[in-house]
Amino acid sequence: MNANVPEIHLSQSQFQSDPGAPEGQDGSEGRSPQTDAEVESSAIRKFLLSRGNSAIADRGFQLLMVLCALSIFGIVVLIAVELVKGSRLSWNTIGLDFFYRAFIDPDTKLPMYWDPVNGHFSALPFVYGTLVSSFLALLLAVPLAIGVAVFLTEMCPQALRGPLAFLTELLAAIPSVIYGLWAVFILVPLLREHVNPVLQKLLGWTGLFGADNPTGLGFVAAGVILAVMILPIISSLTREVMSAVPHSQREAVLALGATRWEMIRMGVLRNARIGIVGAIILGLGRALGETMAVTMVIGNTPEISRSLLANGTSMASVIANEYGEATTDLHFSALTEIALALFIVTIIVNALARILVWVVTRGAPARVN
Amino acid sequence: MGVGIEVINLNAWYGTNHTLQDINLNMPANHATALIGPSGCGKSTFVRCLNRMHETNPIARATGTVRIGDLDIYNDCKPVEIRRRVGMVFQRPNPFPTMSIYDNVAAGLKLNGYNHRRVLDEIVEKSLKNSALWDEVKDDLKKKSGASLSGGQQQRLCIARALAVDPEVLLMDEPASALDPVSTSKIEDLIFQLKSQYTIVIVTHNMQQAARVAEKTGFFLNGRMVEFDSTHKIFTNPSDKRTEDYITGRFG
Amino acid sequence: MRAGANDLRSKFRALTDGVATGLAILSTVLVVAPLIAIFVYLIYKGASSLNLAFFTQLPKPEGELGGGMANAILGSAILLGLASAIGIPIGIAGGIFLAEFGRGTKLADAIRFTADVLNGVPSIVMGVAIYGLIVKPQSHFIPFSGHFSAFSGGVALGIMMIPTVCRTSEEMLLMVPHAVREAALALGVPNWRSVLSITLKTASPGVITGCMLAFARVAGETAPLLFTALGNQFWSTSLNEPIAALPLQIYIYALSPYDDLHRLAWGGALVLIVLIVVAVSLVRYVTSRGVLKGAN
Numbered sequence: 001m002n003a004n005v006p007e008i009h010l011s012q013s014q015f016q017s018d019p020g021a022p023e024g025q026d027g028s029e030g031r032s033p034q035t036d037a038e039v040e041s042s043a044i045r046k047f048l049l050s051r052g053n054s055a056i057a058d059r060g061f062q063l064l065m066v067l068c069a070l071s072i073f074g075i076v077v078l079i080a081v082e083l084v085k086g087s088r089l090s091w092n093t094i095g096l097d098f099f100y101r102a103f104i105d106p107d108t109k110l111p112m113y114w115d116p117v118n119g120h121f122s123a124l125p126f127v128y129g130t131l132v133s134s135f136l137a138l139l140l141a142v143p144l145a146i147g148v149a150v151f152l153t154e155m156c157p158q159a160l161r162g163p164l165a166f167l168t169e170l171l172a173a174i175p176s177v178i179y180g181l182w183a184v185f186i187l188v189p190l191l192r193e194h195v196n197p198v199l200q201k202l203l204g205w206t207g208l209f210g211a212d213n214p215t216g217l218g219f220v221a222a223g224v225i226l227a228v229m230i231l232p233i234i235s236s237l238t239r240e241v242m243s244a245v246p247h248s249q250r251e252a253v254l255a256l257g258a259t260r261w262e263m264i265r266m267g268v269l270r271n272a273r274i275g276i277v278g279a280i281i282l283g284l285g286r287a288l289g290e291t292m293a294v295t296m297v298i299g300n301t302p303e304i305s306r307s308l309l310a311n312g313t314s315m316a317s318v319i320a321n322e323y324g325e326a327t328t329d330l331h332f333s334a335l336t337e338i339a340l341a342l343f344i345v346t347i348i349v350n351a352l353a354r355i356l357v358w359v360v361t362r363g364a365p366a367r368v369n
Numbered sequence: 370m371g372v373g374i375e376v377i378n379l380n381a382w383y384g385t386n387h388t389l390q391d392i393n394l395n396m397p398a399n400h401a402t403a404l405i406g407p408s409g410c411g412k413s414t415f416v417r418c419l420n421r422m423h424e425t426n427p428i429a430r431a432t433g434t435v436r437i438g439d440l441d442i443y444n445d446c447k448p449v450e451i452r453r454r455v456g457m458v459f460q461r462p463n464p465f466p467t468m469s470i471y472d473n474v475a476a477g478l479k480l481n482g483y484n485h486r487r488v489l490d491e492i493v494e495k496s497l498k499n500s501a502l503w504d505e506v507k508d509d510l511k512k513k514s515g516a517s518l519s520g521g522q523q524q525r526l527c528i529a530r531a532l533a534v535d536p537e538v539l540l541m542d543e544p545a546s547a548l549d550p551v552s553t554s555k556i557e558d559l560i561f562q563l564k565s566q567y568t569i570v571i572v573t574h575n576m577q578q579a580a581r582v583a584e585k586t587g588f589f590l591n592g593r594m595v596e597f598d599s600t601h602k603i604f605t606n607p608s609d610k611r612t613e614d615y616i617t618g619r620f621g
Numbered sequence: 622m623r624a625g626a627n628d629l630r631s632k633f634r635a636l637t638d639g640v641a642t643g644l645a646i647l648s649t650v651l652v653v654a655p656l657i658a659i660f661v662y663l664i665y666k667g668a669s670s671l672n673l674a675f676f677t678q679l680p681k682p683e684g685e686l687g688g689g690m691a692n693a694i695l696g697s698a699i700l701l702g703l704a705s706a707i708g709i710p711i712g713i714a715g716g717i718f719l720a721e722f723g724r725g726t727k728l729a730d731a732i733r734f735t736a737d738v739l740n741g742v743p744s745i746v747m748g749v750a751i752y753g754l755i756v757k758p759q760s761h762f763i764p765f766s767g768h769f770s771a772f773s774g775g776v777a778l779g780i781m782m783i784p785t786v787c788r789t790s791e792e793m794l795l796m797v798p799h800a801v802r803e804a805a806l807a808l809g810v811p812n813w814r815s816v817l818s819i820t821l822k823t824a825s826p827g828v829i830t831g832c833m834l835a836f837a838r839v840a841g842e843t844a845p846l847l848f849t850a851l852g853n854q855f856w857s858t859s860l861n862e863p864i865a866a867l868p869l870q871i872y873i874y875a876l877s878p879y880d881d882l883h884r885l886a887w888g889g890a891l892v893l894i895v896l897i898v899v900a901v902s903l904v905r906y907v908t909s910r911g912v913l914k915g916a917n
Binding site for chain 3: 143155292339
């Protein structure tokens with residue numbers, strides 16, 4: 001063989017015996033039969049050998065975990081079944097036009113929608129109320145949320161970033177009823193005294209700020225408090241999708257001589273726009289289903305009014321107000337049908353939003369509290 | 370006391386990748402066998418086939434026979450049972466982070482239901498002595514967590530943990546590659562001493578290490594075992610040219 | 622000529638940049654300032670109503686002065702206890718499935734997606750569903766059925782906890798390094814034991830904070846209790862009767878015409894906020910320090 005094989009020093013003592021020779025080659029271990037340690041060892045070995053292969057325990061454990069995970073599906077099924085069951089009466093009695101028909105009040109000759117006493121049920125005002133308050137909220141919240149997200153992601157000094165992000169997380173966790181409390185005692189008087197009159201004076205010509213509502217409740221109040229509530233969600237998610245845009249994109253735009261805003265606009269927002277749309281839709285989903293705060297300030301009148309200053313009702317709030325005290329079976333069933341509609345709509349909206357966000361962040365879990 | 374390992378026609382796949390091809394060898398009892406070869410040659414996969422750890426990867430598959438002592442590990446028993454008889458030490462030390470030193474060493478027993486305090490105390494002490502860690506930790510057994518030790522100490526802790534269940538075979542997958550030279554030489558001394566009680570299979574990148582601790586050495590290349598012979602022969606007078614190329618540093 | 626046009630253009634671009642920055646800062650201020658104001662006002666209003674009586678007495682009837690929300694605090698504790706007993710074990714088990722057994726499978730993806738979507742369903746819908754399941758029917762199979770009860774409220778809240786706990790547990794379990802699992806398996810520890818005693822234990826700080834988050838979230842939920850637990854002006858510890866809850870009573874008192882009940886509402890709101898701030902802060906602390914102390 002080649003004489004260039006390098007010298008590797010091998011200690012001779014290793015090779016005094018060949019395989020199969022008795023132990024003791026390094027001279028230290030005695031060969032006394034069954035020392036204490038060895039007695040112990042075989043006891044341990046015996047014990048471990050006796051443990052079996054726990055195949056049954058493993059199978060059982062896995063099954064239990066699967067069942068618990070499947071409970072998630074079970075919950076969806078449970079809700080769907082209960083809602084469908086409860087709406088059946090209303091669906092059979094009234095049919096699809098439950099959602100858009102109108103009655104005429106014999107006395108005032110004005111449209112009337114929800115008259116439990118006489119058995120007239122139409123969900124139109126609630127659908128209207130939900131849509132108006134939600135879209136008003138989006139109108140107010142989206143620009144601000146994106147502004148905050150842009151600031152926090154691209155412009156904010158490092159020291160401020162932590163506390164501000166923490167604040168946002170905190171805001172998303174505040175219960176609805178506390179927002180409602182604040183809205184009732186601070187926001188509504190504020191609107192009543194200072195904001196609504198101004199809106200009426202300045203924007204009354206649009207026809208959207210007509211009605212004289214001295215309470216300060218109504219769509220505007222609901223829209224504002226909803227905006228406050230969905231802003232943290234939209235903002236956090238927007239920040240997440242903006243952070244997911246790779247730095248190479250930003251650098252590429254900067255290398256072309258762009259200003260910071262241009263870099264944000266072309267390098268980040270453009271790439272993240274699908275995710276931002278998803279964030280907005282998620283915010284919409286939250287606004288559609290928001291119950292307590294809205295119930296406390298929307299005025300709870302089952303009417304449709306063009307004016308944003310007027311009272312109204314949302315789907316969630318009519319359920320909150322009347323479900324516990326509904327008198328007739330049809331009343332109950334009508335309310336349950338509204339709940340079913342809410343359920344289906346929020347599922348679709350949320351699913352759509354999640355898919356959009358997933359597309360941008362590629363499956364990284366978007367955990368929004 | 371250790372037992373011998375017999376491998377007959379072992380083939381292994383990860384998905385469609387035929388990682389090991391027709392491996393045949395006999396590793397003698399109470400000796401250390403070193404497995405060397407370039408990265409990706411399959412030596413880690415081979416070692417993991419000896420205690421069926423490759424099965425933790427859902428796309429892994431193996432055929433052939435592996436006998437440890439007189440036990441056919443693929444047909445005669447389940448993986449859990451094998452792993453109680455074959456200990457493993459990994460490339461990166463992986464003590465259980467939430468457990469104390471004592472609990473780490475005793476884990477193999479406690480988690481299998483063994484709870485006799487006094488005996489556990491003795492076994493922990495014996496294992497730590499056998500892995501040359503006892504003197505350094507004997508005062509902090511229950512106070513310090515396994516993860517608070519240095520890298521070399523952690524690896525010796527892992528060795529103690531493997532020894533505590535009194536295995537017949539000890540598999541070591543590059544046990545010193547993540548450690549500094551001082552710790553490495555401590556580990557090598559350890560292996561030298563443990564040989565008399567256990568059968569050791571050690572995968573290593575470091576040929577000098579193989580030469581220092583093992584009686585037999587196997588050279589792996591591209592999923593095949595090219596040559597298996599006494600360490601002396603492999604390093605001074607290899608039969609296969611590829612072996613010679615590897616140990617002279619022409620590749621790998 | 623060209624230089625002049627370029628100059629104008631770059632001035633415009635600089636202007637746009639400045640405006641955009643200004644708007645971003647403005648929106649942040651517009652958002653942060655009022656929200657800090659809300660907090661401060663809440664603390665001010667709430668702190669003035671918190672006294673010993675608040676924590677020990679029942680509300681006084683019809684706007685008499687004094688009284689407290691002790692029954693609501695106790696009621697919330699009972700409801701949350703029941704909810705946690707349902708939501709936490711099932712949720713963690715679901716998370717274990719997603720992280721340990723179902724990784725990469727389509728089933729796990731579907732469950733994960735469904736859990737996320739469920740988190741967005743309005744809680745009032747859950748209340749309606751539980752009403753139909755437990756409160757309305759008179760059934761031998763369903764305990765405490767046929768009337769408003771603390772049990773039904775607890776179940777509603779518990780079911781709401783499951784998707785949240787499941788997702789956060791999964792995330793935390795996925796963070797446990799593979800090496801730790803391998804070490805346990807290589808010792809011949811049975812899989813179920815390894816998952817529970819090693820993997821779950823290693824992830825436990827994170828899993829616990831995930832449960833805390835879910836707990837804090839349902840602690841503030843009102844809508845599902847409106848027609849399950851219903852609320853109660855008096856002491857109650859029975860699962861079989863309506864029970865008071867902190868957010869529920871806040872809602873009722875806020876809408877009442879009595880100033881003193883308003884005062885109680887603010888106090889209750891402060892208690893709730895403190896609970897939530899503590900929970901969110903703890904979560905941040907644990908996840909920022911690294912869930913796995915000492916593990917690489």
